[in-house]
Amino acid sequence: xxxxxxxxxxxxxxxxxxxxxxxxxxxxxxxxxxxxxxxxxxxxxxxxxxxxxxxxxxxxxxxxxxxxxxxxxxxxxxxxxxxxxxxxxxxxxxxxxxxxxxxxxxxxxxxxxxxxxxxxxxxxxxxxxxxxxxxxxxxxxxxxxxxxxxxxxxxxxxxxxxxxxxxxxxxxxxxxxxxxxxxxxxxxxxxxxxxxxxxxxxxxxxxxxxxxxxxxxxxxxxxxxxxxxxxxxxxxxxxxxxxxxxxxxxxxxxxxxxxxxxxxxxxxxxxxxxxxxxxxxxxxxxxxxxxxxxxxxxxxxxxxxxxxxxxxxxxxxxxxxxxxxxxxxxxxxxxxxxxxxxxxxxxxxxxxxxxxxxxxxxxxxxxxxxxxxxxxxxxxxxxxxxxxxxxxxxxxxxxxxxxxxxxxxxxxxxxxxxxxxxxxxxxxxxx
Amino acid sequence: xxxxxxxxxxxxxxxxxxxxxxxxxxxxxxxxxxxxxxxxxxxxxxxxxxxxxxxxxxxxxxxxxxxxxxxxxxxxxxxxxxxxxxxxxxxxxxxxxxxxxxxxxxxxxxxxxxxxxxxxxxxxxxxxxxxxxxxxxxxxxxxxxxxxxxxxxxxxxxxxxxxxxxxxxxxxxxxxxxxxxxxxxxxxxxxxxxxxxxxxxxxxxxxxxxxxxxxxxxxxxxxxxxxxxxxxxxxxxxxxxxxxxxxxxxxxxxxxxxxxxxxxxxxxxxxxxxxxxxxxxxxxxxxxxxxxxxxxxxxxxxxxxxxxxxxxxxxxxxxxxxxxxxxxxxxxxxxxxxxxxxxxxxxxxxxxxxxxxxxxxxxxxxxxxxxxxxxxxxxxxxxxxxxxxxxxxxxxxxxxxxxxxxxxxxxxxxxxxxxxxxxxxxxxxxx
Numbered sequence: 064x065x066x067x068x069x070x071x072x073x074x075x076x077x078x079x080x081x082x083x084x085x086x087x088x089x090x091x092x093x094x095x096x097x098x099x100x101x102x103x104x105x106x107x108x109x110x111x112x113x114x115x116x117x118x119x120x121x122x123x124x125x126x127x128x129x130x131x132x133x134x135x136x137x138x139x140x141x142x143x144x145x146x147x148x149x150x151x152x153x154x155x156x157x158x159x160x161x162x163x164x165x166x167x168x169x170x171x172x173x174x175x176x177x178x179x180x181x182x183x184x185x186x187x188x189x190x191x192x193x194x195x196x197x198x199x200x201x202x203x204x205x206x207x208x209x210x211x212x213x214x215x216x217x218x219x220x221x222x223x224x225x226x227x228x229x230x231x232x233x234x235x236x237x238x239x240x241x242x243x244x245x246x247x248x249x250x251x252x253x254x255x256x257x258x259x260x261x262x263x264x265x266x267x268x269x270x271x272x273x274x275x276x277x278x279x280x281x282x283x284x285x286x287x288x289x290x291x292x293x294x295x296x297x298x299x300x301x302x303x304x305x306x307x308x309x310x311x312x313x314x315x316x317x318x319x320x321x322x323x324x325x326x327x328x329x330x331x332x333x334x335x336x337x338x339x340x341x342x343x344x345x346x347x348x349x350x351x352x353x354x355x356x357x358x359x360x361x362x363x364x365x366x367x368x369x370x371x372x373x374x375x376x377x378x379x380x381x382x383x384x385x386x387x388x389x390x391x392x393x394x395x396x397x398x399x400x401x402x403x404x405x406x407x408x409x410x411x412x413x414x415x416x417x418x419x420x421x422x423x424x425x426x427x428x429x430x431x432x433x434x435x436x437x438x439x440x441x442x443x444x445x446x447x448x449x450x451x452x453x454x455x456x457x458x459x460x461x462x463x464x465x466x467x468x469x470x471x472x473x474x475x476x477x478x479x480x481x482x483x484x485x486x487x488x489x490x491x492x493x494x
Numbered sequence: 495x496x497x498x499x500x501x502x503x504x505x506x507x508x509x510x511x512x513x514x515x516x517x518x519x520x521x522x523x524x525x526x527x528x529x530x531x532x533x534x535x536x537x538x539x540x541x542x543x544x545x546x547x548x549x550x551x552x553x554x555x556x557x558x559x560x561x562x563x564x565x566x567x568x569x570x571x572x573x574x575x576x577x578x579x580x581x582x583x584x585x586x587x588x589x590x591x592x593x594x595x596x597x598x599x600x601x602x603x604x605x606x607x608x609x610x611x612x613x614x615x616x617x618x619x620x621x622x623x624x625x626x627x628x629x630x631x632x633x634x635x636x637x638x639x640x641x642x643x644x645x646x647x648x649x650x651x652x653x654x655x656x657x658x659x660x661x662x663x664x665x666x667x668x669x670x671x672x673x674x675x676x677x678x679x680x681x682x683x684x685x686x687x688x689x690x691x692x693x694x695x696x697x698x699x700x701x702x703x704x705x706x707x708x709x710x711x712x713x714x715x716x717x718x719x720x721x722x723x724x725x726x727x728x729x730x731x732x733x734x735x736x737x738x739x740x741x742x743x744x745x746x747x748x749x750x751x752x753x754x755x756x757x758x759x760x761x762x763x764x765x766x767x768x769x770x771x772x773x774x775x776x777x778x779x780x781x782x783x784x785x786x787x788x789x790x791x792x793x794x795x796x797x798x799x800x801x802x803x804x805x806x807x808x809x810x811x812x813x814x815x816x817x818x819x820x821x822x823x824x825x826x827x828x829x830x831x832x833x834x835x836x837x838x839x840x841x842x843x844x845x846x847x848x849x850x851x852x853x854x855x856x857x858x859x860x861x862x863x864x865x866x867x868x869x870x871x872x873x874x875x876x877x878x879x880x881x882x883x884x885x886x887x888x889x890x891x892x893x894x895x896x897x898x899x900x901x902x903x904x905x906x907x908x909x910x911x912x913x914x915x916x917x918x919x920x921x922x923x924x925x
Contacts, residue, residue: 071729072756075669075703077616080759107567115561123554130546134742136538170601173769181637185508202766206612238506272506298502311565313773325503328511335633336767338604342744344772 078186079208091412095421101453103375103440104421106248106396108308112363114355118311121354125346133346139334140326141168141318145345148352149318152309155358156280157294158302161320167329168340172278172305172317173199174333176241179274179301179319180207181332189233192241193221195399195428195437197248197276200241204430211430212237218390220244220254223261230269239272239301245288246279246395249428249439253393256289263296273300278308279395281361284369288394293320301325306348308396309361314344367443368396374447375440378454384461389440396443399425401436402461405468408438411460420456509617510639522843526852532884534806534871535852537679537827539739543794548786549742556777568773570765571757572599572749576776579783580749583740586789587711588725589733592751598760599771603709603736603748604630605764607672610705610732610750611638612763620664623672624652626830626859626868628679628707631672635861642861643668649821651675651685654692661700670703670732676719677710677826680859680870684824687720694727704731709739710826712792715800719825724751732756737779739827740792745775798874799827805878806871809885815892820871827874830856832867833892836899839869842891851887 095102125133140146146163153161169175176199184190186208192200194213204211212233215225221242230237242262244254254262266273273292280288293302305317321329333340351357375398379389386403402408409424425437442450526533556564571577577594584592600606607630615621617639623631625644635642643664646656652673661668673693675685685693697704706723724733736748752760764771782788806829810820817834833839840855856868873881 072703072753075614076759077612077614077619079616080613080763083759083762105567110562110565113561113565115565116558118561118565119554119556119558122557123550125550126553127547127550130544130549130742131541132744134541134544134546134549134744136536136738136743170768170772173765174767177767181508182511183506183508185510188508199766199769202762206763206766272503307567311561311774312567313563313565315768315770315772315775322503328507328514331514331633332511332637334604335630335637336605336608337601337746338630339746341601341746341772341775343742343778344746344775347774 079206082205091416092421094416100416100419100421101445101449101456102421103442103445103450103453103457104423105441105444107441107444108312108364108396109367109443110311110313112367113311113360117355118351121350122347125343125350129346133343135342137339137342137345139339140330141166141340142342142345142349145349146318148349152352153302153304153320156277156288157290158320159294160297162323165321165323165326167319167321167326167333168345169317169319169333170337170340171307171312171315172276172303173203174336175303175305175317175319176200176203176274176276177206178329178333178336179239179303180204180209181336182325182328183238183272184209189237190239190241191226191229191233191237191271193243193247193250195249195425195434196241197243198423198427200276201428201430204241209238213429213431213433214240216247216250216252218252219258220247220252221258221262223258223265226262226265230265230271235269237271239274240266241274241276242292243276243279244292245277246282246392248279248395249397249423250399251390251392251395251397252399253289259289259292259295263292267296267299271299274303275300276303278305280304281309282365282368282396283394284365284372285393298322309364310348310351310357314341314347316340316344316348371442371445371447371450372398375442375450375454378451382454382458384458384465387461396441398440398442400438400440402438403465404436406461406464407435409435411464414463415457415460418456418460420453420460422457510637513636522847523852525847531847531850531852532876532880532887533852534873534876534881534884534888535854536872536875538872538875539743539795539827540798540874541742541744543798544742544791545786549782552781552785553778556774556781560777564774564777566773568770568776570770571761572597572771573773573776573780576780577749579780583783584733584735584751587708587719588721589751590725591728593754596752596754596757598750598752598757598764599776600748600750600764601768601771602738602743602746603707603734604634605767606734606736606748606750607631607634607705607707608637609760609764609767610670610734611635611640612767613756613759614669614703615640620668621670621672622657622660622664622668622702624674624678624681626680626856626865627672628674629854629858631707632859632861635672640669644860644862644864645671647678647681647683649683650689651678651683652689652693654689654696657693657696661696661702666700668702670705671697672705672707673723674707674710675723676708677713677823679710679826680828680854681830682821682823682826682828683830684720690720690723690726694723698727698730702730706731706733708733708735711735712740713796713799713827714825715796715803716824729753740795741779741782741788745772745778747771747775747779802873802876802878802881803829806873806881806885809882813885813889815889815896818892827872829871829873831869831871833869834896835867837892837895838866840866842895845894846888846891849887849891851884851891853888
């Protein structure tokens with residue numbers, strides 16, 4: 064073998080990776096992180112809003128005073144101290160019947176999803192998910208060689224009739240429904256109160272497990288979010304969340320609240336993946352929740368993000384070309400935009416980057432190449448001024464595209480390629 | 495579904511978890527962590543040997559001064575700063591041709607192994623591994639639904655003729671050789687200089703990939719360790735290591751040095767598992783390697799562990815019943831003991847715990863139930879005095895077993911059950 068430059072390994076890969084292709088668009092995203100580019104592409108919280116000096120003091124103590132445990136190995140499920148705190152956090156979201164014994168600490172929400180996939184998905188299994196849905200979840204399901212069938216949403220979230228139809232269409236082969244009911248990524252919509260019971264009843268009636276991903280539920284801008292699905296029904300519901308949006312993603316701490324019967328297998332599967340979650344990261348979150356005003360910090364994030372959402376929405380209102388539409392999120396980090404007929408968000412990316420603005424093309428959020436006319440816009444990371452400047456640059460690019468199109472006609476539409484979602488997956492800093 | 499107490503999920507699990515059984519012995523290991531028990535079972539480094547105040551100060555600054563990046567998301571491959579430092583660490587082990595571009599940062603060595611398994615193993619694939627081998631690797635291969643075929647070792651490590659035989663026996667179906675050539679876990683033996691080239695030649699001749707796991711190479715007690723396999727051959731060799739034994743396991747930072755052609759797929763697969771490694775943990779290791787005397791710290795660990803190995807070996811020499819044998823490790827954390835004929839290390843565990851001493855029974859290190867007459871003894875975590883006391887208690891238990899056996903005859907041997915390795919897997923704090 065002489066394979067350090069060309070790929071001598073192709074014929075050795077497992078089947079699950081054969082379809083794994085890298086994206087020409089990843090190179091563009093690398094550029095998107097340059098300071099001169101206004102990035103509407105990321106999903107990053109505004110960490111500067113944290114009291115970093117106090118956090119630093121807390122972490123310094125954690126190592127100096129508790130280092131023999133916080134820097135040592137731990138158990139696979141995660142420390143009982145953190146699991147107890149996590150139950151308090153979930154209580155704030157309206158989940159009051161959680162036992163620390165049924166919480167499994169994970170490396171962010173991503174490992175939680177991968178763990179559930181590993182436990183339940185065989186190659187060829189079907190997963191139902193909103194369309195569009197979280198890029199990272201699509202990566203998990205692809206790695207599990209599962210088929211994703213998208214279920215349509217409207218302004219009130221997942222459409223019950225569409226779910227019933229999808230269940231029927233898959234002949235009961237679907238293993239679970241993956242859903243982000245609150246402040247959905249990327250669509251920015253929220254499943255209405257009325258529909259929550261309806262969706263749960265449909266899943267129960269068909270014996271369909273529910274994987275509820277709730278990273279954004281606490282980031283509400285108008286009153287509290289609707290109760291999580293897990294707060295309404297415990298059987299058959301896996302609740303996944305993370306501290307990435309309410310504290311800090313750099314620690315990579317998330318969790319699963321699991322039906323008790325499954326907990327032991329989840330822990331063993333997690334041990335096979337990572338041995339145990341970081342004792343230091345767990346100690347950091349435990350200390351943060353025990354000694355710092357974390358509830359007030361969440362209010363700070365809410366204020367900052369609401370202001371930024373308003374800035375983004377008013378900039379879109381003022382500057383977007385006619386025929387563009389977008390969602391109005393009541394919380395979370397994202398706005399989902401639909402471009403005028405004939406524009407292709409992926410084909411437009413290189414010109415957008417050249418104009419020093421970045422976004423995530425819609426195709427990355429679908430497993431089936433849909434979404435060419437959509438884009439996800441993030442408002443949590445950039446200041447209101449930067450957001451407005453980003454929209455200015457973006458609208459300029461779109462106006463140009465529309466002008467070219469009116470000059471040269473629809474054959475430019477040929478640029479629209481339908482590719483598997485994986486090919487459009489951005490890096491994790493943009494997921 | 496009413497399944498929060500009993501398991502309503504059995505028929506839904508993926509095939510890979512159906513064989514996953516929890517171990518009656520895990521309950522015993524939980525007890526093993528009690529202070530009154532002398533645990534020879536763990537694989538934990540002696541963290542108290544670290545300058546915890548200085549580490550605390552360093553980590554405090556990392557959050558206070560660099561929090562907007564160290565607490566934020568990062569890229570899937572890991573920061574270039576850490577990957578550059580990792581190349582310096584590998585150079586100290588004799589690997590001088592590593593490029594930071596070919597390093598993938600992982601959540602400890604465990605995720606590194608899981609990642610490689612995910613990239614190359616389909617259900618039914620064969621992996622060759624030393625017998626005995628690392629518990630956590632067996633967990634990875636089982637989760638990948640691969641078959642492990644063990645290759646025999648002697649005092650000089652893996653036996654080349656046995657490897658050739660195993661390759662032939664598997665009809666070239668083996669995807670890779672998983673090996674811990676230096677200060678092997680659990681056997682404590684090291685692959686000799688002479689055999690390293692021989693093993694590499696055999697693998698190259700048969701197109702067999704090599705996964706070299708090297709967590710202990712720097713913990714040598716007599717001069718430096720032999721050059722890693724990767725330092726001798728770069729094509730087809732995946733080099734895996736971790737900072738868990740040279741710095742701190744609580745941060746969960748490991749890495750893969752991969753053939754370039756495979757790097758992009760490894761990164762994408764890792765993103766699907768964990769999105770990205772912890773920016774804070776990476777910053778912690780980068781700062782530690784940049785600003786603290788890490789080479790001297792490794793010397794400290796070497797001194798501490800050599801003294802403890804000597805204490806354990808002399809205690810074994812003084813107190814073990816006739817017919818007991820053990821290995822003499824030149825580095826690392828473990829001694830592998832073979833009990834007198836008729837003793838069963840797993841069956842003996844409850845009585846050992848009752849006598850306030852713990853070890854890991856040999857069966858956990860084999861995929862095929864072999865190892866009932868063996869046990870792994872750790873010497874890195876306990877003081878010389880505690881080690882001696884542990885051996886005193888252990889030898890007492892063994893003497894009792896032997897006495898009972900001579901009284902009641904070999905039918906006691908019936909207690910010896912042959913069970914799949916998974917059933918004996920200890921928790922991560924003991925792996």
